[in-house]
Amino acid sequence: MTVTFSEVTKVYQGKKPAVENLNLEVHTGELLVLIGPSGCGKTTTLRMINRLEEPTHGKIQIDGRDIEKFKEEELRRGIGYTVQQTGLFPHMTVKDNIEVVPRLLKWPKDKRDERVRELLAMVNMDFEEFAHRYPRQLSGGQQQRIGVLRSLAADPPIILMDEPFGALDPISREVLQIELKKLQARLQKTIIFVTHDIDEAIRLGDRIAIFQTGQLVQLGSPQEIVKNPVNEFVASFIKKNYQFETSNLSLKALDLASVDFHPYESHDDRIILSIDGSDDFYLVDSDHRFIGTISKENVKANQITADKVLQPIRVYDSVQNILSIFKDVNTLPVVDDGNKLVGVITSLSLMNAVARLVGGNES
Ligand SMILES: Nc1ncnc2c1ncn2[C@@H]1O[C@H](COP(=O)(O)OP(=O)(O)O)[C@@H](O)[C@H]1O
Ligand SMILES: [Mg+2]
Incomplete structure (x- = not known):
């Protein structure tokens, strides 16, 4: 579903506009990141979509329909919402927390149970182990996962995420970013994700919208924004923030690579x-030197030339580097200094490796 802002302005009484003349269309199935310094209007923009705030001027449409035409509860049930401090209810179990909206929608118990199982499985959390815990019995990363799952529970087409990973340590954040990317690849929701972390924006966003004091100053793909910042503000925002956190990840590419190759044919x-x-x-x-990848179709058609030349990873590259390149691909080839293919990193192996690193912090 699309979300369209037309000339939207929000003025809180007695203040300069929090959002000013915003024109923006969020496409179906895209993950759009809203980014900018504190106070630039990101949260206000998000909260106007589910009508937690009303615009002072302009209109917002979902699939062409003015959101004022929806009943508020109808609107909010079609929109998942996740915030930084998870908003989990402390006196409710994980399962009860996830089921909040399905209960409101009067789903029968069997269907709710099944949905909770399915959701926990998506983030590799075992139902028997976790469903009946209370939030305080979970790590920060696990709590945040449950917050995300809750927003997905009733399968809403639109999800709003307001700095959902902001309070996490860098490693847990990276794990959840990978999980979210995988979920999004599968679910194709329309996601509007707020952050002030440019690394996160670049990793996650199909497009990034940069805000400065209530105004949208640049909208584009991560590549476009990094390559062609429209002004000094954007350029310095990227420069100041675009450096990977130095977390003490010690695993190297080779540690993550699957080396289970099967010779298929030789030509x-x-x-x-x-x-x-x-x-x-x-x-x-x-000599086993890497040339490129070939799709199944081309192999079948006897087209033995590389149809994709992925930039290979070096065996000594750090997990941070790998995470920063791991975008829009499912696998990355790993080569040694002689360009020989020694393994392949899959998104699953990357996720498992990062999860292993986090091990000590979990539960
Ligand atoms: N409920 C409110 N009442 C008055 N001013 C507010 C309210 N919410 C936000 N603001 C102001 O609006 C501006 C934008 O805030 P916000 O949307 O929360 O920014 P961000 O999420 O980018 O940090 C800020 O100047 C903030 O102080
Ligand atoms: Mg905010």
């Missing part, structure tokens, strides 16, 4: 390898 001096957990085939020369 003259080229060898096609397949690998568990990946749909693509990998093309190497007779």
Whole structure:
């Protein structure tokens, strides 16, 4: 579903506009990141979508329909909402917390149970182990996952996320970013995600909207924004913030790489390898030097040339580097100093590795 802002202004009494003349269309299935310094109007923008705030001027539409035409509860049930401090109810179990909206929608018990199981499985949390715990019996990262799952519970087409990972340590945040990317690849929701962390914006966003004192100053893909900042403000915002946190991740690419290759075919001096957990085939020369990947279709059609040349990862690259490149791909080839293919990192192996690193902090 699309969300469209047309000339939207919000003025809180006696103040300068919190949001000023905002024109913005969020596309179906995209993850749009709103970013900017504190007080620039991100939260206000988000809260106007589910009518926790009313615009002073202008209109907001969902799939072309003015949101004022919806009943408030109807509107909010179609929109998932996650905030930084999770908003979990402390006296309710994990399961009860996740089920809040399905209960309001009067889903039968069987359907709710099944949904909670399915949601916990999506973030690798075991139902038996976690469903009956209370929020205080979870780590910060686990609580935040439950907050995210709650916003997904009734399968709303639109999700609003207001700095959902802001309070987490850097490693847990990275894990949840990966999980969210995977969920989004699968669910294709329209997600509007607020952050003030440019790394997070670049990792997650299909597009990024940069705000400065209530105004949208630049809208574009992460690449566009990093390459062509429209003004000094955007440029310095990126520069100041665009550096990966130095968390003490010590795992290297090779530690994460799956090395389970199966020779599939060889053609003259080229060898096609397949690998568990990946749909693509990998093309190497007779010395095992990496050439590129080939799709299944091309292999079947006997088209033995690389159709995608992914930038390979070096065996000594850090997890931070890998996370920063791991976008829009499911797997990344890992090569040694001689450009020989030594393994492949899948999103699953990356997620598991990061989860292992977090181990000590969990539960
Ligand atoms: N309920 C409110 N009443 C008065 N002013 C508010 C209220 N909420 C936010 N503001 C003001 O509106 C501006 C934008 O706030 P906000 O949308 O929360 O920014 P951000 O989420 O980007 O930090 C700030 O100047 C803030 O002080
Ligand atoms: Mg805010």
